[in-house]
Amino acid sequence: MEIGLVHYLTVSAVLFGLGLFTVMTRKNAVGILLGVELILNAAALNFVAFNHFVGGGIAGQVFTVFIIILAASEAAIALAIVLQVYRNRRTIDADELTSLRN
Amino acid sequence: MPATVFLALAALTLVSAGIVAFSKNIIYSTLGLLGTFLGIAGLYVTLSADFLSAVQILVYVGGTLTLILFAVMLTARIDKMKVSNPSGGIVPAFVLVALLLVALGTVAAQTAWPSEARPVMPSTAKLGHAFLGEYLLPFELGSIVLLGAMIGSVVLARRAVKRSWEKG
Numbered sequence: 001m002e003i004g005l006v007h008y009l010t011v012s013a014v015l016f017g018l019g020l021f022t023v024m025t026r027k028n029a030v031g032i033l034l035g036v037e038l039i040l041n042a043a044a045l046n047f048v049a050f051n052h053f054v055g056g057g058i059a060g061q062v063f064t065v066f067i068i069i070l071a072a073s074e075a076a077i078a079l080a081i082v083l084q085v086y087r088n089r090r091t092i093d094a095d096e097l098t099s100l101r102n
Numbered sequence: 103m104p105a106t107v108f109l110a111l112a113a114l115t116l117v118s119a120g121i122v123a124f125s126k127n128i129i130y131s132t133l134g135l136l137g138t139f140l141g142i143a144g145l146y147v148t149l150s151a152d153f154l155s156a157v158q159i160l161v162y163v164g165g166t167l168t169l170i171l172f173a174v175m176l177t178a179r180i181d182k183m184k185v186s187n188p189s190g191g192i193v194p195a196f197v198l199v200a201l202l203l204v205a206l207g208t209v210a211a212q213t214a215w216p217s218e219a220r221p222v223m224p225s226t227a228k229l230g231h232a233f234l235g236e237y238l239l240p241f242e243l244g245s246i247v248l249l250g251a252m253i254g255s256v257v258l259a260r261r262a263v264k265r266s267w268e269k270g
Contacts, residue, residue, distance in 0.1 A: 003108045005215050008145070011112045013206045015138070017199040018116075018123040022131075024195035025123075030173050034122055034131055037166065041142050052149040054216060058228045061151050062237050065229075068154075068161055069244045073251030075166045079173040080258035086177040087261070 008049035016042035027093050029082050033075065040071045108148060115141030128174055132167070139163050153226040 015038055022035030044064040051060025085097065118137025125131045139162040146155040233241045 002219065003105050003148075004219070006210060007108065007112070008149070009206075009210050011115060011145070013203060013210070014116055015119050016206075017203050018119040020202065021195050021199050022123045024198065025191050028128055030170060030177065031128055031131060033170065033173075034135055037135060037162075037170075038119055038122060038138065041138065041162075045142055045145060048146055048149045048151045048154060052151070052220060053218065056220075058225060058232045061154055061225060061229055062232055062240075064151070064154055065157065065233075066240065066244060068157060069248060072161055072166055073247055075169055076251050076255040077258070079169055080255035082173055082177060083259050 005049060005053040008045065008053075012042045012045045012049065015045065027095055029085070029093075030079075033078055033082075037071065037075070040067055043067060108145075111141050111144040111148070115145065132170055132174055135170070136163060136167055139167065148222065150220070150222040150225055152224050153229050 019035045019038030019042060022038060023032050024035075026032050026035065044067045047060040047064045047067070051057070089097065115138050118134045118141060121134030122131045122138065125134060139158060143155045143158040143163075146152070146158060
């Protein structure tokens with residue numbers, strides 16, 4: 001069996017679907033963050049796969065480095081916010097954080 | 103590249119991602135993310151992205167995953183986390199994910215990708231030249247973003263401590 005672009009796209013699509021499922025079903029804010037990480041990794045895998053099989057050059061890998069940079073800073077900021085919310089409210093259940101709604 | 107290597111890495115990635123998505127315990131989900139990151143790092147090697155593979159392990163496994171584990175341990179009572187999955191949102195999530203996969207599969211199957219088999223070769227030197235040449239400005243902007251994120255997370259996460267000589 002020859003492994004081609006479609007196989008990598010399949011892995012990436014399933015990974016994206018699992019990430020979306022995680023984001024939609026979790027109530028825990030940290031759990032939602034795990035889903036976001038899955039989605040970002042699926043996108044990065046797509047970039048590298050297209051770079052290898054279609055584009056040539058190096059641009060896809062450069063984009064993946066920027067995805068990793070943004071994912072790292074996003075995780076740090078989001079976890080700081082989660083920590084502060086937990087300290088103030090004693091919960092990180094996303095359905096209970098509704099004080100801005102009224 | 104033998105197909106078994108790809109299949110093993112893909113299975114590691116997707117089974118771990120399944121644990122992340124379906125485990126009721128947030129600790130197991132976080133540890134499942136470890137397998138996903140390692141599998142993706144392996145897939146990067148098979149796509150001639152050796153530097154990205156090392157970065158993936160260093161940044162994600164060494165940094166992000168540790169950070170998330172810290173957050174889980176600091177915010178959650180583990181026994182309480184078993185009820186964190188509601189039963190209500192699962193059906194629409196399944197429907198949406200199924201629709202998404204059908205749409206992606208249709209597009210991927212109908213498009214004639216101009217793909218060709220290429221040899222796997224190291225690309226670290228090319229990546230370095232690209233960052234110090236063509237992509238210099240985005241590279242520097244990325245370092246500014248990282249600095250901002252670092253300062254921002256320190257400011258957000260610190261506890262406001264009033265010293266004895268401060269008023270109010």
